[in-house]
Structures are given as structure tokens and as C-alpha cells.
Ligand SMILES: C=CC1=C(C)c2cc3[nH]c(cc4nc(cc5[nH]c(cc1n2)c(C)c5CCC(=O)O)C(CCC(=O)O)=C4C)c(C)c3C=C
């Protein structure tokens with residue numbers, strides 16, 4: 044049996060242009076896992092309002108982060124795609140000694156490379172066992188759930204179904220919490236300790252959680268684990284949700300409103316970390332490191348410092364390697 048691990052993230056436009064952003068958003072926002080509004084209501088809004096307008100607004104933001112990550116970090120093309128490809132390369136190197144039998148590749152839920160194409164290519168090369176590894180520490184039907192749908196599609200279109208497992212979540216993994224804590228500690232060594240640590244997770248509609256999505260609970264626990272690991276008191280940290288989209292209520296408290304409130308109260312300094320993202324991307328570089336900095340400072344806040352996501356940190360790659368080794372024990376069973 045030859046096994047391949049496929050790292051996955053959400054996807055990003057092919058180019059920082061309005062047509063490419065439109066194509067990406069059409070694919071992404073047509074997924075009923077992402078927007079659960081009935082199709083008859085949602086598709087006219089998507090095609091009549093969002094796709095004609097949003098790409099023109101968002102493309103310049105993508106142009107700003109293209110070929111440059113946080114603070115001009117060396118990146119080729121879109122940061123999310125670049126970091127995911129490099130994570131796959133570094134994970135391959137990290138596994139080389141202990142598990143030279145495992146191939147590491149990557150795919151995106153929306154845009155390229157598509158999971159189905161990657162699996163097909165690897166099957167042609169002789170791989171018959173796959174571990175799909177969504178780089179979402181917390182499970183949500185809107186993200187991880189779509190990846191399960193894509194795996195189900197591969198099952199449906201195959202007679203000889205490949206052996207595929209999916210990593211459901213890893214928010215409780217001790218090495219994940221340790222890597223987050225290390226990133227905060229290293230940041231503090233360089234910049235000092237801020238008055239507050241804001242943990243900003245990507246939001247989802249509140250109704251999804253009311254209907255049973257476990258994402259909120261997993262974010263809460265992640266925040267509590269990290270606060271405990273850092274020895275923070277209740278008033279030193281806050282859990283928040285960012286990137287609200289549309290008119291419905293999303294998970295609260297909202298990141299932008301919290302930072303404005305803190306600015307008005309004259310909070311002297313804040314560190315912001317985004318634990319739900321495995322790589323810096325538009326939602327962190329543009330929305331958190333830039334837009335929300337302006338929100339806080341314009342409202343009267345003092346210093347604002349963004350702590351990069353785990354990206355290519357060695358402890359992040361080692362965490363991925365550890366999860367792969369735990370889930371793919373070298374001693375093979377005699378079934379499946
Ligand atoms: C419309 C609803 C959305 C839900 C639900 C949602 C959940 C969700 N998203 C991420 C991570 C990422 N989101 C990214 C971009 C992005 N997300 C939405 C909307 C929803 N996300 C939009 C419309 C966009 C595109 C940008 C924009 O138009 O604002 C990205 C990629 C960013 C990039 O660099 O390309 C990531 C990653 C999570 C983790 C999540 C739920 C848990």
C-alpha cells in the first residue's frame with residue numbers, strides 16, 4: 044500500500060484581478076455548505092449583487108498581498124497557496140527520515156489544485172491510500188464539511204474506491220496549542236507583553252451553530268487551552284470572531300466591534316492572534332493586520348500588534364508530522 048497525505052486549505056483566486064476573483068467567489072459561494080440560504084433566494088443575490096460588485100472591491104486587496112505576505116514577507120503569488128505548497132514540501136522533508144514511504148501533496152477546496160485531480164494523478168502514480176488533511180484546526184461544516192463532500196464525490200465516481208481518511212480536527216492536539224503558545228511567547232520577547240490578547244477566529248453564521256455545528260465550542264476550547272498554557276487571567280484575553288459576511292447574525296463578539304470598543308476605552312496595547320488559520324491570507328493580512336489596526340487606533344487605542352499564523356514555523360510542521368505519524372502507524376494491519 045502506498046500512502047499520500049494531501050494538505051488542504053480553502054483556496055484563493057488564480058490572479059489578483061476582478062475576473063479571477065469572480066470565478067473564485069462563484070465557486071466558493073455557490074457551495075451550499077458555505078451559504079445555507081435556500082438556492083432560490085441565494086442564487087439571485089449571488090449572481091445579481093455579489094458577483095457583479097464584490098470582485099471589483101476585493102481584487103485590489105488581493106493585489107496588495109500578491110507576492111508579499113505579512114510585512115513584505117517573501118511569498119510567490121497568493122500567500123494562502125504559497126504557504127500551503129511550502130507546508131507540503133516542508134512536511135515531506137520532515138517525514139523523510141521516519142516515513143520515507145509517505146508522499147505529501149496539497150489541494151484547495153475551491154480553485155486549483157482540486158482534490159479530485161490530485162488524487163487521480165497520485166493514483167496513476169500508484170498511490171492507493173490517502174490521508175486528506177484539512178488545515179482547519181477546528182471543524183466546521185462550512186470548511187471541513189465541504190472537504191468531506193469532495194471525498195464523497197470521489198467515492199461516487201469510482202468503481203475501485205481508494206482508501207481515504209480525513210483528519211476531522213486537531214484543536215485539542217497538544218502540539219497545536221504548544222505551537223500557538225510558542226508563537227505568542229516569541230512575539231512577546233520581541234515586542235513586550237500587551238495589555239490584552241485578542242484571539243480572533245474566522246466567524247460563521249450563528250444559526251449554523253444553533254443547528255449543531257461544533258465550531259463555536261471548539262474555538263472556545265482552543266482559546267481556553269491557549270490562555271491556560273500562557274497562564275493568562277480572565278481579563279487578559281478575549282475570544283472574538285472576524286470576517287462577518289452578509290446581513291445575518293454571526294458568532295459574537297465581533298472582532299472589529301471589540302477593537303473599536305477597546306480603542307474608545309483607551310486600551311494601551313493589544314496583541315492579536317488568529318488560531319483558526321494555518322496560513323496568513325487575505326483574511327489575516329488585510330483584515331486583521333491592517334483594517335482592524337486602523338479600527339483600534341482611530342478609536343483611540345494605543346499599540347496594535349498582529350501575531351502571524353503558524354505558517355512555516357518548525358513547530359507547526361513538526362505538529363503536522365506528529366499527527367500524520369499518529370494516524371498512519373508504520374506497522375500495517377492486514378485489513379484495508
Ligand atoms: C459566506 C460565508 C463564509 C463562511 C461561512 C466562511 C467560513 C470560513 N472561512 C474560513 C477561512 C477563509 N476564508 C477565506 C476567504 C473568504 N471567506 C468568505 C466567506 C465565508 N467564509 C469570503 C467571501 C472570502 C473571500 C474574501 C472576501 O471576499 O472577503 C479565506 C481565503 C483568503 C485568501 O487569502 O484567499 C480563508 C482561508 C474559515 C476558517 C471559515 C470557517 C470556520
Ligand SMILES: [Fe+2]
Pocket residue numbers: 245286
Ligand atoms: Fe472565509
Ligand SMILES: [Fe+2]
Pocket residue numbers: 286325326330
Ligand atoms: Fe474578509
